[in-house]
Amino acid sequence: MSADDFRGQRVVVTGAGGFLGKRLVARLHGLGCEVVELGRASGFDLLNDEMPLSGIDHVFHLAAETGVPASWEDPARFHLVNAHGTVRVLDQCRRAGCSVTYVGAYIYGIPQSLPISEEHPLDPNNPYAFSKWMGEQACEWFAGTYALPVTAVRLFNVYGPGQSDRFLVSSLVAQALDPAVASIKLMDISPRRDYLYVDDAIDALLSSRSPGGYRLYNVGSGVSHSVGEVVEVVLAAAGSSKPVIDANEPRRNEIPDVRADCTRIFTDCGWSPRYTLAAGVGEMVREALH
Incomplete structure (x- = not known):
């Protein structure tokens, strides 16, 4: 499949008002799709409402409770929305006959080896990861039991314009551009992550629709960068020379390095990332300044 296969189709996006959802909806409109946008902003309740699926070709299920720190405070809520909510979506799609x-x-915990393929042992080591894993398991079960075409995508660290400042790259861009911020303060500059620009993530979602059965893909850039390296890229893009203060206080259960093996989605779908970290951050800075 490719993005062009969605041209003119009728598509539902849950979580349409979120960071990734807004970007996906815009891309789908650009392909001439009729998009039904479902989310909190439109009054949609994932746990109680039925999706309007008459004549719908495909559903992108993005709606979820997010945030690792928040998940520790209310793991039952995260499980209810992310696992049971996903079962409700799958069951409605089963009845309506749409993919x-x-x-x-990311549900691998501390990697045993790098890069991380889909066969790497799983370690959903926080309530958020556990709830998303349960949703993924439901996808595989519905695909196998009901022959429902389902693609599950394990996104690594997605970043881009419009993302909340709760996330690292967005926070750094905001600090670099804010004249009231004298220095960039960080807890620990050593952890490495696989940062994926949002438009690459959207390309992966559009290119990986299953023609039948269950498909599972890692989606990342295939490259890891330390927090310190990200700061350098952000400051360069912003034309800033603000000092960086490292408190050298690692988080509990910190994961030292993450890097995705995206061989499977490249082989099956021809997808590979187009943006380097510098290019993606450059886009964020340009949008922030305009």
Whole structure:
């Protein structure tokens, strides 16, 4: 499949008002799709409402409770929305006969080896990851039991314009551009992550629709960068020379390095990332300044 296969189709996006959802909806409109946008902003309740699926070709299921710190405070809520909510979406799609793309999460914990393939042992080591894993398991079960075409995508660290400042790259861009911020303060500059620009993530979602059965893909850049390296890229893009203060206080259960092996989605779908970290951050800075 490719993005062009969606041209003119009728598509539902849950979580349409979120960071990734807004970007996906815009891309789908650009392909001439009729898009039904479902989310909190439109009054849609994932746990109680039925999706309007008459004549719908495909559902992108992005709606979820997010945030690792928040998940520790209310793991039952995260499980209810992310696992049971996903079961409700899958069951409605089963009855309506439309295919599904499920947006999953990083669920590998501390890697035993790098890069991380889909066969790497799983370690959903926080309530958020556990709830997303349960949703993913539901996808595989519905695909196998009901022959529902489902693609599950394990996104690595997605970043881009419009993302909340709760996330690292957005926070750094905001600090670099804010004249009231004298220095960039960080807890620990050593952890490495696989940062994926949002438009690359959207390309992956559009290119990976299953023609039948269950498909599972890692989606990342295939390159890891330390927090310190990200700061350098952000400051360069912003034309800033603000000092960086490292408190050298590692987080509990910190993961030292993450890097995705995206061989499977490249082989099956021809997808590979187009943006380097510098290019993606450059786009964020340009949008922030305009």
